[in-house]
Amino acid sequence: MEETLAVRKLDRLGVVLVTTGVVATALLPFIYVKANRIAAGKPMLLTQLLNQPSALILTILLLATAFAVLFLQNALLRLVVATLCFAALLATIGFAASAFTPPNSNAARMTPGGGFWVLFAVIGLVVSDALVKIKLTPWMRIAALVAYTGLLGIFLASGLLDDLSIMKEFATRSAQFWTEAVAHLLLALGSLAIAIVIGLPLGILCFWVPKLRAVVLQGLSLIQTIPSLALFGILMLPLGYLATHVPAAASIGIRGIGAAPALIALVLYSLLPIVANTVVGLQGVDPSVRDAAAGMGLTRRQILTGIDLPLAFPVILTGIRIVLVQAIGLVTVAALIGGGGFGIFIFQGLGQTAMDLVLLGAVPTVFFAFSSAVILDAVIDSIRGSAA
Amino acid sequence: MLKKFALAVTLSAFAAGAAHAADVVVSSKIDTEGTLLGNVIVLALNANGIKTQDRVALGTTPVLRKAITSGEIDIYPEYTGNAGFFFNKADDAAWKNLEQGYELAKKLDYDANKIVWLTPSPANNTWALAVRNDVAGPNNLKTMSDFGKWVAGGGAAKLVASAEFVNSAGALPAFQTTYGFTLKPDQEIVLSGGDTAATIKAAADQTNGANTAMVYGTDGAIQAAELTVLEDDKNVQQVYAPTAIIREEVLKANPKIEEVLAPIFKSLSADELRKLNGKIQVDGEPAKSVAEGYLKEKGFLK
Numbered sequence: 001m002e003e004t005l006a007v008r009k010l011d012r013l014g015v016v017l018v019t020t021g022v023v024a025t026a027l028l029p030f031i032y033v034k035a036n037r038i039a040a041g042k043p044m045l046l047t048q049l050l051n052q053p054s055a056l057i058l059t060i061l062l063l064a065t066a067f068a069v070l071f072l073q074n075a076l077l078r079l080v081v082a083t084l085c086f087a088a089l090l091a092t093i094g095f096a097a098s099a100f101t102p103p104n105s106n107a108a109r110m111t112p113g114g115g116f117w118v119l120f121a122v123i124g125l126v127v128s129d130a131l132v133k134i135k136l137t138p139w140m141r142i143a144a145l146v147a148y149t150g151l152l153g154i155f156l157a158s159g160l161l162d163d164l165s166i167m168k169e170f171a172t173r174s175a176q177f178w179t180e181a182v183a184h185l186l187l188a189l190g191s192l193a194i195a196i197v198i199g200l201p202l203g204i205l206c207f208w209v210p211k212l213r214a215v216v217l218q219g220l221s222l223i224q225t226i227p228s229l230a231l232f233g234i235l236m237l238p239l240g241y242l243a244t245h246v247p248a249a250a251s252i253g254i255r256g257i258g259a260a261p262a263l264i265a266l267v268l269y270s271l272l273p274i275v276a277n278t279v280v281g282l283q284g285v286d287p288s289v290r291d292a293a294a295g296m297g298l299t300r301r302q303i304l305t306g307i308d309l310p311l312a313f314p315v316i317l318t319g320i321r322i323v324l325v326q327a328i329g330l331v332t333v334a335a336l337i338g339g340g341g342f343g344i345f346i347f348q349g350l351g352q353t354a355m356d357l358v359l360l361g362a363v364p365t366v367f368f369a370f371s372s373a374v375i376l377d378a379v380i381d382s383i384r385g386s387a388a
Numbered sequence: 389m390l391k392k393f394a395l396a397v398t399l400s401a402f403a404a405g406a407a408h409a410a411d412v413v414v415s416s417k418i419d420t421e422g423t424l425l426g427n428v429i430v431l432a433l434n435a436n437g438i439k440t441q442d443r444v445a446l447g448t449t450p451v452l453r454k455a456i457t458s459g460e461i462d463i464y465p466e467y468t469g470n471a472g473f474f475f476n477k478a479d480d481a482a483w484k485n486l487e488q489g490y491e492l493a494k495k496l497d498y499d500a501n502k503i504v505w506l507t508p509s510p511a512n513n514t515w516a517l518a519v520r521n522d523v524a525g526p527n528n529l530k531t532m533s534d535f536g537k538w539v540a541g542g543g544a545a546k547l548v549a550s551a552e553f554v555n556s557a558g559a560l561p562a563f564q565t566t567y568g569f570t571l572k573p574d575q576e577i578v579l580s581g582g583d584t585a586a587t588i589k590a591a592a593d594q595t596n597g598a599n600t601a602m603v604y605g606t607d608g609a610i611q612a613a614e615l616t617v618l619e620d621d622k623n624v625q626q627v628y629a630p631t632a633i634i635r636e637e638v639l640k641a642n643p644k645i646e647e648v649l650a651p652i653f654k655s656l657s658a659d660e661l662r663k664l665n666g667k668i669q670v671d672g673e674p675a676k677s678v679a680e681g682y683l684k685e686k687g688f689l690k
Contacts, residue, residue: 037672038609040593107671172674236451240458257446257455336418338446338455344418348445351419352669353585
């Protein structure tokens with residue numbers, strides 16, 4: 001009787017997650033032990049590490065998480081178990097890396113394998129599913145992001161993960177890492193800010209003048225179809241010309257290479273979502289509200305700032321969210337034209353077949369994109385919530 | 389508020405790119421050897437009292453060319469053979485000889501752009517074939533002539549190379565004609581976009597039975613992968629010797645640069661470069677500390 005009840009209540013997402021986790025643990029290597037950066041490496045399954053206490057604890061916690069996901073209804077309980085499991089996963093990979101690193105070797109690399117990454121993703125999904133079920137307020141979601149980032153930060157600061165391949169790459173480049181991080185964020189946020197300053201008025205204009213709308217939106221769509229590297233390349237020519245022939249332009253930093261072409265290309269890509277969402281947002285405003293406002297004697301400008309923009313704001317913000325996440329990813333390509341950013345590590349790593357170095361560029365990029373998506377989603381929801 | 393923020397962000401982003409006019413802007417390509425040589429130049433100039441601005445690992449070759457011809461960077465390491473492509477003279481026989489290729493590159497670039505080619509390194513980072521040590525040893529393979537005789541006599545070579553290497557007339561076909569051997573289709577593994585990092589890995593892991601790889605002469609992974617580079621004893625390939633190139637204007641302002649860099653580049657033989665590239669690529673040491681270690685070891689840096 002009880003069993004049929006349990007089976008009926010089986011969470012469908014839970015079944016998929018548990019199956020994925022079990023298959024990945026059984027078949028995919030948890031860690032690769034490599035003599036150096038480019039050696040093939042010896043794959044080790046989690047089951048081959050069970051002589052280590054942390055791996056044993058992890059296995060028990062993985063089973064507990066699987067049980068919780070399949071049978072427990074209480075989301076808070078699931079969250080606690082999954083969070084413990086998450087911590088155990090990080091601790092285990094750190095201990096395993098230290099255990100396999102030969103003493104006094106700088107060349108050896110311990111790279112997390114597919115098994116680790118799948119478990120990382122599965123546990124991450126269990127945690128976020130539990131957080132959704134708890135129905136956190138938007139601000140609590142940001143607090144949760146900060147808390148989990150803090151947890152990760154504690155692990156990184158503790159030195160427990162220092163023998164891991166990515167951290168070894170980080171250790172030899174720590175100063176450069178932070179320079180590139182700042183360059184990356186400046187390019188992404190700077191292009192977003194410029195795109196808002198240009199895109200918002202352009203969107204309002206397009207809403208007012210339907211003839212302009214078709215031309216502008218089609219033109220911006222066309223830009224979106226140009227591959228990013230090609231657009232960077234195209235911009236190098238006119239900017240280089242400008243820099244050599246107009247001294248004033250060169251003195252404020254406009255150059256054919258570096259940050260300027262990257263920034264301009266990113267702004268061009270960012271315009272379409274902002275302009276399009278501004279138009280859609282304004283179109284969504286009920287015309288009768290606007291009529292009523294006009295009837296009360298409000299000027300066109302007062303209607304725009306007092307009625308149209310506040311009502312359209314959540315939709316516009318959705319466009320901004322798309323742009324920010326897109327820009328954080330696109331900035332990586334800027335490394336090829338001297339713009340800096342995490343792309344430096346990605347392209348150097350690809351050139352040296354050093355996947356650990358590629359990860360040093362890719363993982364923070366994904367983290368920034370993910371965090372900014374969570375934060376802006378929370379902001380959008382809180383505005384929608386307070387408006388409703 | 390938002391506008392102010394935008395302006396501040398933009399200005400600071402631009403400021404990061406702006407240079408001090410007097411400093412020598414040192415740059416390099418983004419690849420391993422480029423980053424190494426770029427750091428060598430920065431360290432050597434700094435040690436001799438020449439102020440530099442570090443823009444090492446800037447981008448790909450076209451980006452560097454554009455940057456130096458427009459005056460955005462002052463000095464970077466280039467390869468003699470590449471000049472053939474810059475000036476649309478890739479078919480000139482001079483590129484197959486280090487001295488002649490260097491003289492031709494020097495003349496072409498000075499006449500067209502007032503860019504000076506300084507003393508080249510005696511290394512050659514060109515296309516070559518490398519054979520697994522456990523194949524090269526028993527069969528006594530040291531040069532391409534040895535390899536040609538071995539394959540023509542039925543040697544079981546299996547080459548992994550890029551489509552470009554197999555198909556372009558100057559690469560594998562030229563090797564086959566000059567050294568008198570022919571690889572059968574089942575002796576070739578062609579990777580469409582393959583770079584040497586992938587081919588070396590394939591030969592090292594014996595993927596699909598590969599025992600010979602297309603390499604660049606100074607690839608850092610060759611030694612760790614236990615491969616032997618075969619000497620191109622009949623000069624089939626163009627020579628790609630690393631050379632620091634500098635804008636004349638900047639060299640005139642800092643004439644010392646030539647004498648500082650000449651002995652350093654002369655000391656960078658193919659063996660040295662392979663070893664140094666290997667430290668960066670295989671052991672994962674940062675290019676800057678590898679460059680510093682080399683300069684100290686050779687007494688160029690105190």
